[in-house]
Amino acid sequence: MGLFFSLLANLFKKCDDKPLPIESIFKLPSPIPKFPPGDGFATGVIDLGGLQVCQISTFNKIWSALEGGPDNKGATFYEPSSIPDGFFMLGCYSQPNNRPLFGWILAAKTVTNNSFSSHSSLAKPTDYSLIWSSESKKIKQDGGNCYIWLPTPPEGYKPVGYLVTNSPEKPSVEKIRCVQSEFADAIEVDGWIWGLDKKINTNNINMYEIRPKDRGVNALSVSTGSFVVQNVGATADVSLVYCLKNTKNNLMAMPNLSQVEALIQAYSPVIYFHPDEAYFPSSVDWFFQNGALLYEKGKESEPRPIQPDGSNLPQGGSNDDLYWLDLPKDDSSKERVKKGDLAHSCAYFHIKPMFGATFTDIPLWIFYPFNGPARAKVGIFNVSLGKIGEHVGDWEHLTLRVSNYNGELKSVYFSEHSGGQMIDASDIEFENGNKPVAYSSLHGHAFYSKPGLVLQGSGSIGIRNDASKGKMMMDTGITPMVVAAEYLGQVVVEPMWLNYSRKWGPKISYDITNEIKKVRNVLPKLLRGPFDKFVRGLPNELLGEEGPTGPKMKNNWSGDEKY
Ligand SMILES: *[C@@H]1O[C@H](CO)[C@@H](O)[C@H](O)[C@H]1NC(C)=O
Ligand SMILES: *[C@@H]1O[C@H](CO)[C@@H](O)[C@H](O)[C@H]1NC(C)=O
Ligand SMILES: *[C@@H]1O[C@H](CO)[C@@H](O)[C@H](O)[C@H]1NC(C)=O
Ligand SMILES: *[C@@H]1O[C@H](CO)[C@@H](O)[C@H](O)[C@H]1NC(C)=O
Ligand SMILES: *[C@@H]1O[C@H](CO)[C@@H](O)[C@H](O)[C@H]1NC(C)=O
Secondary structure (H helix, E strand, O other): OHHHHHHHHHHHHHHHOOOOHHHOEOOOOOOOOOOOOOOOOOOOEEEOOOEEEEEEOOEEEEEEEOOOOHHHOOEEEEEEOOOOOOOEEOOOEEEEOOOOEOOOEEEEEEOOOOOOOOOOOEEOOOEEEEEEEOOOOOOOEEOOOOEEEEEEOOOOEEOOOOEEEOOOOOOOOOOOOEEEHHHEEOEEEEEEEEEOOOOOOOOOEEEEEEEEOOOOOOOOEEOOOOEEEEEOOOOOOOOOOOEEEOOOOOOOOOOOHHHHHHHHHHHOOEEEEOOOOOOOOOOHHHHHHOOOEEEEOOOOOOOEEOOOOOOOOOOEOOOOOOEEEEOOOOHHHHHHHHOOOHHHOOEEEEOEEEOOOOEEEEEEEEEEEEEOOOEEEEOOEEEEOOOOOOEEEEEEEEEEEEEOOOOOEEEEEEEEOOEEEEEEHHHOOEEOOOEEEEEEOOOOOOEEOOOEEEEEEEOOEEEEEEEOOOOOEEEOOOOEEEEEOHHHHHHOOOOHHHHEOOEOOOOOOOOHHHHHHHHHHOOOHHHHHHHHHHHHOOOOOOOOOOOOEOHHHOOOOOOOOOO
16 A cells, blocks of 8 residues: 555656756756867866876766755766776766756776886775665655665775665675775865755765865865765764875866967856946956056055056055055046946956866956945835945956866856855856856845845845846956966966055945944834844944955965855
C-alpha cells in the first residue's frame, strides 16, 4: 500500500509540478568566443606541475533528493561523463535543484616527469568508507537509493572528492583517483547544497560547496568543483577532502593582453541607470579636467587643480587624510561636475589570477563624481534623508570570473556599498550576446543583477536601493581601459591616479544630527521611535565616516571578493 501511494503521489507530482530548474542545462546565450592565440589560456588542460587537470561539465545523473536544500527543492548528484582519454575522475558533482544545471568538476591525468618523485601524482584508493546513504530515510527521492563513499587514499595521497552510487556494494577502486599530497590543499565550506529540515533531519547530512581556504592573486590553491559532506550535529569536517594546488606556481593558463581584450569584448557588462538618476559616471580625466581640486591638510585655502593624468597626485602612502579631492569651488561648475558625464565615462579594468591561476578575475571599476542622497522607506512613506549618504568621489565595481580552462564566464560579483554578491552566470541577465546586465541603484550606485527594490534594514523600515531599467545605460566595452595586470609584468602601465591612496572626496561637511532631526520632525509621531532605532543602526559608510577611497584601497584588490 505504501508503495502504491507513493507511486500515486509521484504521478500527481509529475502532472502538477513545473519542471525543476535543474532539469534544464544553462548555457551562455552565445558561444564562447574564439580567442586569439596565446600560451595556455583556454586550451582545455592546465598543468599543475606534473598533474594535468581539465574541467568536465558533462554529467550522468546518479540521484536526486526532491526536498530539502535551498528553497526546499532538493539537490542532485552527478558523475562526470565523457572524460578525455588518460584522465580520471576525482569526485562527483552536486548542486541544488533550485537553479539550472551549470557546473563543472575537475578530472586529472598524471604526467610521467612529476616534479616531486618517481611516484605517480595519482593513485587508486585502497578502500572506501560509506559516509551516508538514503536507505530507510524518509526522503522524497528520485533514482533509487543514494550511497556516498569517501575514498581511502594510500599513504602519501589525499582524496579530493566523493563517489556517489545507487548501490550498497562498495564501488570498484578503479572508479576514482586520489592525488599525491603535494597537490592537495586545505578547503573551506562555501554555499549550502543540501540538507533536511532539523525536525526530520536525524541521522542525516548537510552538504556544502567547497572552495580553497587560501585565495587571492598569489595563492596557489585550485578549486575542484567538488563538495563536502557533514553529519548533522557535527561541524563540517573540512579535513576529509582537499582542493588541488598549482605546485608549479605557473601563470601559463592566464590570458595574454590580446586574449584579455577578447574577454573584455565578449563579457563587458551593460549598466542600466534608474530613470530618476541625476548623478552619472564620468572618466577620471573628465573629473580632473572639469575642475576637481586637490586639497592638502593645513593648506585648505590653496587647493590645486589636478593634471588630466593625475600626475600631480601624491603617490603611495596610506589613507591618512593628509590629502583629499573635492568638487570645483564655484557653484555652477560644482553642480555640473556632480552630474558626471556618461558620454565621457570609462570602465577601468584590472586583470588578476585567481585559484592558482586556473581562473581570471576581471574587476571593472566605474567612477562617479558624486553619490546622491539616500532615501528611506518608513512604513508606506518614501523619506528623503536630506544630505545623508551624499559624498564626492564614488568608486563602484563589478568582477567577471572567467575559467582559464575554456574562457567561459562563470560568475559576476556585484559590489553593493561595503559588500556585494557573487552571482552565478545562470542567474544573470544577458544582453547583446554574453554581456551581463547590471543595474546601478538610484543615487547610491550599488550594483544589482535584477531591477527592483532592495531594502537595507529590517521590517518595514530601511534604506531604499531602487534599481530600474531607465533609458540611460553604459556599455562598458565601448571605451574600456586596462589599468592593471600585475601578472603581465611591465605590459600594462598603471595610471598615476591608481596609486593615489587618499580619499576622492572630503570628509562630510553637513551636520548629521541636524539632518536627522529635520527628517524626524516631518514623520508621524508613531513612526519616530522606529525611525530613531533605524538611525542608530545606519552603517558608517552612510553617515559619511567611511571615506570614498580609490580601487586599490578597496576590498578586495588582491584577494578573492567573496570572503
Ligand atoms: C599572445 O600570445 C601569442 C602567442 O604566444 C602571441 O603571438 C601574441 O603576440 C601575444 N599577444 C600579446 C599582446 O602579447
Ligand atoms: C614533462 O616533459 C615534457 C616533454 O619533455 C615537457 O614538455 C613538460 O613541460 C614536462 N613537464 C613537467 C611538469 O616538467
Ligand atoms: C606607488 O607609489 C609608491 C610610493 O611612491 C611607489 O613606491 C610605487 O612604486 C608606486 N606604484 C606604482 C604601481 O606606480
Ligand atoms: C517611493 O519611491 C519609489 C521609487 O522611486 C516609487 O516607485 C514609489 O511609488 C514611491 N512610493 C510612494 C508611496 O511614493
Ligand atoms: C580580501 O580577501 C581576503 C580573502 O580572499 C581576506 O582575507 C581579506 O581580509 C580581504 N581584504 C580586505 C581589505 O577586505
